[in-house]
Amino acid sequence: MLTIQENVDMKAFTTFRAGGAARYFAKAESVEEILEAKSFAREKKLPLFFIGLGSNVVVSDAGFEGVIVKLGKEFSHFKFEKGTLVAKASTPLSMIARMSATLGFSGMHLLAGIPGTVGGAVVMNAGAYGEEISQTLQSVKILDDDETVKTFSLADCEFSYRHSIFQNSKKIILEATFQLTPGNSSEMILAQKKIMEERKAKQPLEFPSAGSVFKRSPAGFPGALVEAAGLKGKTLGGAQISSKHANFIVNIGNATAQEIYDLSELAKEKVFENSGALLEKEIIFLGKF
Structure with a gap:
């Protein structure tokens, strides 16, 4: 059962640590709870917005007259099997990037400094240092507008620079599957270290x-x-x-x-x-x- 709170200050849920309150706020731990949130927003005739780590959003000082849903810890899991990575939407991208380098798989290791989650990164086709999410992505599992779970292929996502079909859409990303390439772990960890030092300096x-x-x-x-x-x-x-x-x-x-x-x-x-x-x-x- 989804717990919906009223007038929740969003400073603690956004990386800017600024802004006002959400009229309604909930943490969803399952597809069923996401559907409950959608139903609640529909009932109240209010807009619905989903966040992960809140790393690219600012809520007005006057607040947001809508429903903000944070994907909870049940949406923050990933597994590697050989070169295939399956990650749920709320998994921090930096964690996956570091783990992939440690395990000796390239394709996402240069994304270690990007704040945010896998879901947010797919929505934005996030990238850095010549790597983009779309380069390794195979498929995305979503909750579609009609409230059914579907799998989108890479082509279905319509990726371009910092863009995907999921922007300005009611489709909700649940998990993503990536195909990574075997690489030299120590070289990738070194490249990561260099990138993180560059970020800190610049x-x-x-x-x-x-x-x-x-x-x-x-x-x-x-x-x-x-x-x-x-x-x-x-x-x-x-x-x-x-x-x-x-x-x-x-x-x-x-x-x-x-x-x-x-x-x-x-x-x-x-x-x-x-x-x-x-x-x-x-x-x-x-x-x-």
Whole structure:
């Protein structure tokens, strides 16, 4: 039986540690409980939103007049069998990336620094250092709009850069299957270590954030475009366009969701004025801004 709570502060459930409350909040531990949440939202005529680790979402200070469902620990399991990896949606991507390197399988080991879950990574076709989720993915098990469990092939997912069919969709990812390639474990662990050191040196990991704010643009790297627009280090209240990496907005001290949103809008506007590039956000802003 699903437990639904009212007016739950979402700061603790998002990596930005900012924003307001969800009108309703629940942790789902089974497909049946997901169906209960869907039924509840339908009954209340409210929007429904699913989160994993909350690493790319900000809830409005005024709250989200809807139902937020976090996939619980029962959705956080994975198993390796030879080169085949089956991972449930709420499994941290970084854990899988590290484990694959330890076991000597390549194809996902360079994704170790990406915050978030397998489900979120599939939705966004997450990638780093030349590796993308879609390169090793074989199939995805989903709960479809008609409330039946289906399996989607790689082609069904319609992957492109930071995009999949699951964005702006009511399809819910339950688990994903990947085919990895045997590789040299010590070399992969070394590559991982180097990447993590690079991230620490170049990215503001010491502050709460949601990772990259903008998707890569045909006009260039978003961080470089924001920096060229003169906004690196720009502060608004407790939010800052990082002085270390301009494609990060960080919470330097009790930032509000509105301050984070306003800075992202300012960056979009100034980059467009400066270079004509129209940046697209990776972060999802829930509620009224």
